[in-house]
Amino acid sequence: MNTLTVQDLGCKYNGSKPVLSGISFFLKEGEVVGVVGASGSGKTTLAYCLMGIIPNRVEAEVWGKVYFNDENILGKNVRDVVGLMNLIMQNYESQIFGLTVEEDIRFGLENLGLDEDEIGMRVDWALKSFGLESYRNFQPSKLSGGLKQRLAIASTAVMGSNFLIMDDPTSNLDWNGIKCLRDTIFYLKNVGKGVLVLSRKLKGLEGCLDRVYYLNGQMFQVSKKIGSTHSACMKNFVQNNVIGKENSVSIKVDGLWFKYEKNYVLKNINLQIPYNSIVAIMGPNGSGKTTLVKHFNGLLKPSKGNVLVDGKDTRNYSPAQLAKYVGFVFQDPDRHIVSETVWDEVTFACKNLGLPLDNADKALKVLNLQDLRDRPPYLLSMGEKVRLMIASVLAVDPKVLVLDEPTTGQDEKTLGLIEDAIFKLKSEGKSVIIVTHDSDFALKVSDLAIIVKDGSVAEYSTAKDILLDYKKIESYELEPPTLIEERVN
Amino acid sequence: MRFDPRTKVVFFVSAFTLAFLFTEIIELILLTSIMLVLSIFSVERDKIFGRLKIMAPVFVVAFFLWTFLNQYSLFHVYGGVNVMTGAFMTLRLFLIVVLSLAFVSFVTPVELVNALASFRLPYKLVFTLGLSLRHISTISDEYIAIKEGQASRGLELDKGFLVRRIKNYASVVMPLLIRSIENAEKLVLAMELKSFSLSGRRRYSVGKLGRVDYAVIFSMVAVVFMFLVRNFLW
Numbered sequence: 058m059n060t061l062t063v064q065d066l067g068c069k070y071n072g073s074k075p076v077l078s079g080i081s082f083f084l085k086e087g088e089v090v091g092v093v094g095a096s097g098s099g100k101t102t103l104a105y106c107l108m109g110i111i112p113n114r115v116e117a118e119v120w121g122k123v124y125f126n127d128e129n130i131l132g133k134n135v136r137d138v139v140g141l142m143n144l145i146m147q148n149y150e151s152q153i154f155g156l157t158v159e160e161d162i163r164f165g166l167e168n169l170g171l172d173e174d175e176i177g178m179r180v181d182w183a184l185k186s187f188g189l190e191s192y193r194n195f196q197p198s199k200l201s202g203g204l205k206q207r208l209a210i211a212s213t214a215v216m217g218s219n220f221l222i223m224d225d226p227t228s229n230l231d232w233n234g235i236k237c238l239r240d241t242i243f244y245l246k247n248v249g250k251g252v253l254v255l256s257r258k259l260k261g262l263e264g265c266l267d268r269v270y271y272l273n274g275q276m277f278q279v280s281k282k283i284g285s286t287h288s289a290c291m292k293n294f295v296q297n298n299v300i301g302k303e304n305s306v307s308i309k310v311d312g313l314w315f316k317y318e319k320n321y322v323l324k325n326i327n328l329q330i331p332y333n334s335i336v337a338i339m340g341p342n343g344s345g346k347t348t349l350v351k352h353f354n355g356l357l358k359p360s361k362g363n364v365l366v367d368g369k370d371t372r373n374y375s376p377a378q379l380a381k382y383v384g385f386v387f388q389d390p391d392r393h394i395v396s397e398t399v400w401d402e403v404t405f406a407c408k409n410l411g412l413p414l415d416n417a418d419k420a421l422k423v424l425n426l427q428d429l430r431d432r433p434p435y436l437l438s439m440g441e442k443v444r445l446m447i448a449s450v451l452a453v454d455p456k457v458l459v460l461d462e463p464t465t466g467q468d469e470k471t472l473g474l475i476e477d478a479i480f481k482l483k484s485e486g487k488s489v490i491i492v493t494h495d496s497d498f499a500l501k502v503s504d505l506a507i508i509v510k511d512g513s514v515a516e517y518s519t520a521k522d523i524l525l526d527y528k529k530i531e532s533y534e535l536e537p538p539t540l541i542e543e544r545v546n
Numbered sequence: 547m548r549f550d551p552r553t554k555v556v557f558f559v560s561a562f563t564l565a566f567l568f569t570e571i572i573e574l575i576l577l578t579s580i581m582l583v584l585s586i587f588s589v590e591r592d593k594i595f596g597r598l599k600i601m602a603p604v605f606v607v608a609f610f611l612w613t614f615l616n617q618y619s620l621f622h623v624y625g626g627v628n629v630m631t632g633a634f635m636t637l638r639l640f641l642i643v644v645l646s647l648a649f650v651s652f653v654t655p656v657e658l659v660n661a662l663a664s665f666r667l668p669y670k671l672v673f674t675l676g677l678s679l680r681h682i683s684t685i686s687d688e689y690i691a692i693k694e695g696q697a698s699r700g701l702e703l704d705k706g707f708l709v710r711r712i713k714n715y716a717s718v719v720m721p722l723l724i725r726s727i728e729n730a731e732k733l734v735l736a737m738e739l740k741s742f743s744l745s746g747r748r749r750y751s752v753g754k755l756g757r758v759d760y761a762v763i764f765s766m767v768a769v770v771f772m773f774l775v776r777n778f779l780w
Contacts, residue, residue, distance in 0.1 A: 114735065135738045144739055150684070151732040154740065156656040156676055168741040196656070198683050216741070318592070356694050380700035392688065392725060393695040395717045409700035435724075449699065 059126055059219045060085045061107075061142065061251060066121035066131070068099075068106050076102045080121070080276045082268075086219055089242055089252040091259045093279075094272035095468030096439050100255040101147065103272065104224045106131070107253075109138040142220035142251075147228065149209035153197045158189055158208055161197060165216040179215050186244060187211035202342055203234035207241055220251040227256055228465055231342040231494050232536040235261035257466060260536065307332045307457050307488040308353055312362035315348060321360070322348050324512045332456070335479060335489045337499035337520055340509035341534045346492045349509060350459050353490065354383040367456055381410055383457045384450035388465060390442035394434045399426060402434050403449045412453060420451035423478050440471035447478060457488045464495045476502055496538040500524045508533045551657035552664055553759040558649045560766035565641045567773040571630070574637045581644045590651040597647055598640075609636040655679035681733075685726060692721050 066080040076099045084090050094100050105111040106119055113134055123131040125141050146152055155161025162183045166176045184190045187207050192200065197208060206226065214221060223242075227235050242265045245252050254262060259269065271279045308330040315323040323345050330336055338346050351357040352364045355371040355378070364371045367382050387393060396402040403426075404417045421427045424444040429437065434445060443463070450458065463475050479489050479502055493499050499506060499520055506520040508529075515533060516523060523529050530537050549557075561577065568574050585594045613632030653661075659676040663669075696717050697703065703714045755763075 108739070110735065114738070136741060139739060139741055146732065146736060146739075148732060151729060152736040152739065154677065154680070154737070156659060156680060160656075164742075165740040168743065196654070198680075213739070351694070354698055356698065375702065376694070376697040377700045377702040380698055383698075385695075385698040387691065387695050387698070389691070391728070392692050392721055393699070395696070395720055406699035409702070453700070 058086050059251070060124075061220050061253075062122075062124040063107070064122040064124070066103070066106060066119070066123060068102050068111060068117050068119045070117045076117075076274060077106070078275060080272075082270060082276060082278075084220060084251045084253055086251045087246060087249045088267045089246050089254065089265050091262065091266040091269040092253065092255045092272050092276070093257065093259050093269060094255070095257060096466045096471075097468060098273045100257075100272060101224055104144055104222050104253075104255055107138075107142065107222060108144050109133045109135045110144075139216070139218060141218055142222060143213045143216060143218040144222045144224065145206075145209050145213055145226065147225040149206050149226075152209045152213070153205065155212075156196060158192045158195050158197060158200075159184070161208060162189075162212045162215055165212055169216060179217075183211045183215040186248075187214075187241065201234075202229055203231075203237045206230065206234070207237065210241055210245075214245060214250065220253065221245060222253045223255065225256050225466070226254060227258055227261070231534070232261065233341055233534050235536070238262070239265055260539075305332055306330065306365075307367060308490075309365040310349075310352070310362070311365070313349075313352065313359050313364060314361035315352070315357060316360050322512050323352075326362070326512075326514055328507060328514055328517055330457075330488050330490065332488050333483060333486045334505060335483050335491065335503045336505045336507060337503035338490060338492045338507045338509060339494065339496070339499060339533070339535055340515070344509045345512040346509050347461060350385075350461065350490060350492055353457065353459055354385045355379045356385075377409065380406060380455070381412070381453060382455055383459060384453055384455035385459045386447050386450050386461065386463065388462045390439070390446045393446060394442065397433060398430070399432050399434055399437070399445060400430045402445055403452050406449055406453045410453060414452070416454045417448075417452035420448040423451065423481060424448045424474055439466060440468050443467060443471060444474055447475065451478065451482075455487070457490065458482055459490045459492070461492045462494070463491060464493060464498045472498070494536055496524050496530070496536045500538050508535075510534075549762065550753060550755050550759045551653065551661040552755065553762050554653045554657060555661040556763045557766055558645065558653065560770045561645050562642070563770050564773060565638055565645065567770070567777055568638070569777065571634050571637065574634065574641055578637060578641045578644065581641065581648055585644065585648050585651070588648065588651045594644075594647045594651060598643065601643060605636050605640055608639050609633070612636060677733075681729070684729065685722070688725050688729075689718070689722055692718050692725075 060083055062083045064081050067075050067078040069075040080103065082090065092100060092103070102111065102117075105115055107123055109130070109132065111117045112119055112132060119131060121131065122129050130138055130141065153161050154164045159180060162180050163176060166179055171179070184193055187210065189204070189208060189211060192204065192208075197205060200208065206229075210221070210223075226238055230238060239262050242252055242254070242262065246265060254266070255272075256262075259266065269279050270276045306329045308328075310326050310328045313323055313326040314321050326349060338350065340346050348357065352359060352371060353366060355366075355374050355376045358372050366379060369379075369382070371379060394402060396405055399421075400417070403421055404414050406412075407414050407417060418427075421430065424447055426441065426444055426448055429441065434442065437445060447460070447463075458479075460475075460479075464472060467475070479491075482489050491499065491503060503520040505517065506523045507517045508515040508523060510533060516529070523533075524535070524538050527537070529535075561581070564577060565574070568577070585591060588594060609632045611632075612635040613629055614627055616628050616631045616635075617626055655676070659672055659679065662675065663672045693703065701714060701717055703718070704711065706714070
């Protein structure tokens with residue numbers, strides 16, 4: 058049986074302090090090891106060191122040993138390592154090359170120079186083993202997120218390496234996607250592959266893990282039960298849905314129907330969101346959550362029905378005009394940074410809207426960014442960039458704040474600051490709307506929860522009523538909060 | 547009935563060539579009618595006709611320009627109104643737009659790459675084209691997301707005069723460029739993880755041509771040949 062043994066592995070980028078030090082663990086074929094760590098804890102660096110991407114493609118200093126059986130492979134070229142182990146990147150879509158599912162699985166095999174019979178056999182095996190047979194001729198862009206990821210795993214596994222490394226595989230998946238990933242990992246384990254799962258969150262994968270380590274520059278073995286880096290504090294906090302009784306309505310959705318092309322993706326949505334409240338919008342991927350919230354700031358206009366924001370019909374206003382009332386923070390901050398300094402970025406919206414810059418200073422303080430004022434935004438960490446995007450929206454002092462998946466990839470500190478900012482807005486009588494898959498976070502911060510399923514509102518009630526009811530969690534395909542998981546187990 | 551990708555590519559290349567070889571309006575009307583009937587049967591019928599509707603003002607402007615200014619240059623004005631020239635040129639423009647929309651609707655990226663590979667075009671060219679086609683949707687998604695993000699922060703992209711608009715769009719183009727460079731770096735890494743080298747050979751799958759395919763290919767090539775002879779040798 059082949060074994061991968063890591064001894065005292067360390068890594069530092071030029072001029073900085075070590076990102077990894079003293080990392081030691083082992084992984085045998087047929088085993089699954091989980092490594093849980095926050096954003097910036099060194100997960101991707103660890104994967105790159107094991108694969109030879111560091112130091113061959115990304116410049117950094119590495120030390121220690123990575124043994125494949127008795128051979129030290131640390132520092133070897135990626136091409137030499139690929140036969141022994143392979144990596145499924147965090148952004149797995151960039152690993153999909155084929156114009157069809159079958160072509161994508163063939164891609165790596167043809168590169169290995171295998172003969173046509175062998176390729177045909179392996180393609181059939183991969184399609185069957187990973188449940189992709191019925192998608193053989195599909196274009197990968199037409200697959201769901203979960204299936205795309207399965208394709209990325211299948212087309213890597215089919216190349217025959219003994220070990221697979223998965224870098225944050227759960228970050229873009231809903232609960233069904235995570236269950237699908239768990240089944241795939243179980244399959245890989247059963248066929249004798251060694252799997253290393255590096256993730257911020259291992260919730261849902263516990264059943265297939267043999268060992269779990271906690272990574273924060275250094276590595277410690279922990280109990281298998283650790284769900285995520287922020288589950289520990291959950292026990293002490295469930296939001297007590299205190300909403301003022303006579304709240305006026307910030308957003309009123311009246312008979313909303315919406316379609317991009319032929320089919321309606323939102324069907325007869327009726328709801329009201331009160332001021333002085335925090336509302337979580339939840340549901341499986343593709344259920345229409347983001348489509349719904351894009352109506353709140355006029356990015357999308359209803360095909361039928363009305364959306365009123367602070368009494369204004371969104372049909373009559375552009376998103377830029379509504380930006381004064383509704384702040385919208387998108388998921389990926391790198392997509393939106395345009396300025397040369399943090400200060401310019403945080404005042405970007407104010408300048409566009411011709412508003413005073415007084416609130417920008419306050420927003421920087423709330424999100425603890427005041428010391429980074431003159432820094433270029435591109436040099437900030439991911440957590441700091443997320444905070445900067447929230448600050449640039451808060452600088453406008455909107456009446457409603459919409460956050461799309463704010464917890465994805467965030468560390469404890471960033472989550473704490475985001476929570477503080479959310480509670481502060483509520484205390485000022487504003488509405489905060491959070492689109493999230495993270496039941497723990499929703500339960501912790503939100504008063505109300507809206508469940509969107511198949512383009513309709515399946516339920517709108519207090520967050521506690523929905524998220525602490527196991528039957529509802531099951532039926533709405535939501536991630537069970539840690540409290541429920543522990544109760545069930 | 548399903549046509550082979552090669553048949554589709556030959557059909558459209560021939561139709562584009564004919565649009566430029568035709569000299570009589572009746573010829574243009576005939577080919578335009580055929581393309582419109584074919585478009586009605588496309589799964590993307592609504593999209594094709596929707597886009598034609600959006601482009602209607604362009605056709606109107608083209609008609610007036612060709613009718614009234616067809617003999618105009620910067621230094622001389624010859625004058626004269628020529629409705630036939632206006633109608634002919636507008637119809638040619640309309641046909642080219644219909645052909646482009648129908649091509650995108652009827653020929654998938656997979657079919658295009660497979661067809662080009664079977665015509666023995668250089669492997670590097672075909673592979674690069676396939677990869678580019680796959681990434682068009684990624685870049686387009688990025689563009690939309692960035693545009694939505696900036697609009698949500700109060701940026702009115704299409705407001706103000708030209709210089710102002712160019713400045714506005716810089717706020718979209720800059721992050722798009724950075725994202726594209728990052729994506730390209732990830733792509734190179736991902737290719738290395740799949741042991742990619744340009745010396746390897748992809749197998750592009752094409753089936754056998756049927757009788758109908760042969761009939762369409764030969765008819766189209768013959769028609770193009772006939773018009774070439776008529777225009778240049780006769």
